[in-house]
Amino acid sequence: MTETTSTVSGSASSHAYGELxxxxxxxxxxxxxxxxxxxxxxxxxxxxxxxxxxxxxVRAVQGDLGRPEIEAFSADVxxxxxxxxxxxxxxxxxxxxxxxxxxxxxxxxxxxxVPEPLGVALVIAPWNYPIxxxxxxxxxxxxxGNCVVAKPSExxxxxxAVLAQLIPRYLDDKAVAVVEGGVSDTTALxxxxxxxxxxxxxxxxxxxxxEAAAKHLTPVTLELGGKSPTIVAADADIxxxxxxxxxxxxxxxxxxxxxxxYVLAEASIRDAxxxxxxxxxxxxxxxxxxxxxxxxxxxxxxHVARLQQLLxxxxxxxxxxxxxDLDERYVAPTILVDPDPSSQVMQEEIFGxxxxxLSVEGIDDxxxxxxxxxxxxxxxxxxSSRDTVEDVLLRTSxxxxxxxxxxxxxxxxxxxxxxxxxxxxxxxxxxxxxxTFSHLKSVLxxxxxxxxxxxxxPYTSFKQxxxxxxx
Ligand code: NAD
Numbered sequence: 001m002t003e004t005t006s007t008v009s010g011s012a013s014s015h016a017y018g019e020l021x022x023x024x025x026x027x028x029x030x031x032x033x034x035x036x037x038x039x040x041x042x043x044x045x046x047x048x049x050x051x052x053x054x055x056x057x058v059r060a061v062q063g064d065l066g067r068p069e070i071e072a073f074s075a076d077v078x079x080x081x082x083x084x085x086x087x088x089x090x091x092x093x094x095x096x097x098x099x100x101x102x103x104x105x106x107x108x109x110x111x112x113x114v115p116e117p118l119g120v121a122l123v124i125a126p127w128n129y130p131i132x133x134x135x136x137x138x139x140x141x142x143x144x145g146n147c148v149v150a151k152p153s154e155x156x157x158x159x160x161a162v163l164a165q166l167i168p169r170y171l172d173d174k175a176v177a178v179v180e181g182g183v184s185d186t187t188a189l190x191x192x193x194x195x196x197x198x199x200x201x202x203x204x205x206x207x208x209x210x211e212a213a214a215k216h217l218t219p220v221t222l223e224l225g226g227k228s229p230t231i232v233a234a235d236a237d238i239x240x241x242x243x244x245x246x247x248x249x250x251x252x253x254x255x256x257x258x259x260x261x262y263v264l265a266e267a268s269i270r271d272a273x274x275x276x277x278x279x280x281x282x283x284x285x286x287x288x289x290x291x292x293x294x295x296x297x298x299x300x301x302x303h304v305a306r307l308q309q310l311l312x313x314x315x316x317x318x319x320x321x322x323x324x325d326l327d328e329r330y331v332a333p334t335i336l337v338d339p340d341p342s343s344q345v346m347q348e349e350i351f352g353x354x355x356x357x358l359s360v361e362g363i364d365d366x367x368x369x370x371x372x373x374x375x376x377x378x379x380x381x382x383x384s385s386r387d388t389v390e391d392v393l394l395r396t397s398x399x400x401x402x403x404x405x406x407x408x409x410x411x412x413x414x415x416x417x418x419x420x421x422x423x424x425x426x427x428x429x430x431x432x433x434x435x436t437f438s439h440l441k442s443v444l445x446x447x448x449x450x451x452x453x454x455x456x457x458p459y460t461s462f463k464q465x466x467x468x469x470x471x
Pocket of ligand 1: 124125126127128129133151152153154155181182183186187200201202203204205206208209222223224225226256257258349351377419424
């Protein structure tokens with residue numbers, strides 16, 4: 001068996017990755033990852049890693065993203081801990097064969113859907129929640145009994161380094177490897193054959209990943225991005241909507257895949273909503289958000305420059321914000337009113353604290369606006385009317401949705417999280433994550449007796465009549 005290396009840092013050749021994967025594949029074939037006890041030990045290892053290194057992990061996220069402590073802890077340590085504890089509590093039952101009832105044609109017998117591990121899974125993570133988005137899919141893959149290659153994002157170097165250093169200390173290094181690096185490393189890695197690829201990142205790179213996976217017919221889960229709309233009906237509680245939208249938008253300085261990307265507000269309450277959101281920004285971050293310890297920073301200068309570009313030629317009105325400081329990687333909480341729908345800020349995922357607010361005449365207009373565009377990762381609707389909410393949910397499609405709040409639907413373990421169409425394919429969290437990394441094998445158990453001859457030739461007219469009766 002080839003020895004596996006538990007971490008590979010940057011610039012390794014395709015050959016080195018080939019060796020790494022073949023070592024993991026041997027470990028998988030040896031059966032070491034299948035027992036319940038092994039899986040439990042890996043999940044407990046991840047929990048211990050989070051518990052014993054909480055400060056270091058939080059500091060790494062803060063170093064990468066300038067994120068407030070409470071946001072760094074809750075999103076990258078706290079929620080991960082909760083999800084792993086949920087998995088630890090339930091995965092023994094998820095592992096069990098699932099009974100199905102049988103039609104008369106296959107009786108006597110037993111039908112079972114048997115979850116089996118896939119083999120070697122590749123998990124590729126983005127930089128915006130650098131620990132959560134690597135460790136959560138890893139936990140699902142390990143609970144399902146797989147070997148894992150974990151690739152953190154090079155754009156969050158502090159988090160990537162701490163994960164590469166800690167993971168081998170807490171997990172079975174024959175079965176789990178961390179590969180650090182950027183595009184060239186990931187490209188070389190993607191030349192290898194995996195049994196599943198779980199990618200979180202942009203739609204553009206999602207296409208690259210799927211193309212590479214197609215060469216080996218490797219199944220993929222793609223957790224992508226997009227522009228998540230937020231519809232605010234005239235009958236919504238405007239104060240509550242403003243507080244929740246500004247919170248969801250400014251969390252991690254807007255670098256959240258399910259941040260409300262833009263708002264469609266009924267014209268009659270548009271101004272009141274904008275005024276309330278401006279007041280809310282002041283309430284949360286004071287007169288100068290740059291000085292607020294509760295407001296984060298943009299990941300790097302390139303992304304600051306990208307956001308600065310979105311603030312030009314949008315054709316709307318700047319209602320608040322607009323300050324950009326490249327050196328400090330700061331972009332102020334910004335509200336743009338009625339930008340041109342064809343402007344860049346309304347065409348690409350914003351991924352920063354800029355919130356366009358567009359007026360719509362009514363809910364029908366809002367729905368039309370949404371369905372004419374690519375299916376988003378999330379959709380938010382604020383209204384006091386159950387009928388309005390259900391109507392919007394019925395007539396639109398999105399990866400997930402949250403009513404009268406933003407972002408929160410990612411939290412319950414039993415709500416599968418994923419996109420639809422260009423915002424992604426497949427889902428995870430809770431049992432859905434376990435199933436994503438499992439093959440659900442259908443098994444029919446038949447007793448050897450009785451062995452009715454009705455099935456077999458010669459096909460007499462009696463058998464023919466009987467078959468027509470049964471089917
Ligand atoms: P990205 O697509 O640029 O990078 C993601 C990962 O892919 C990184 O590990 C990176 O090293 C790798 N990568 C980049 N270019 C590559 C290439 N050409 N070939 C192979 N690998 C490559 O995404 P990002 O900028 O890190 O993250 C932001 C995007 O991720 C946003 O679109 C956001 O909406 C999305 N996102 C989605 C979710 C979700 O759960 N659906 C969560 C977070 C972020």
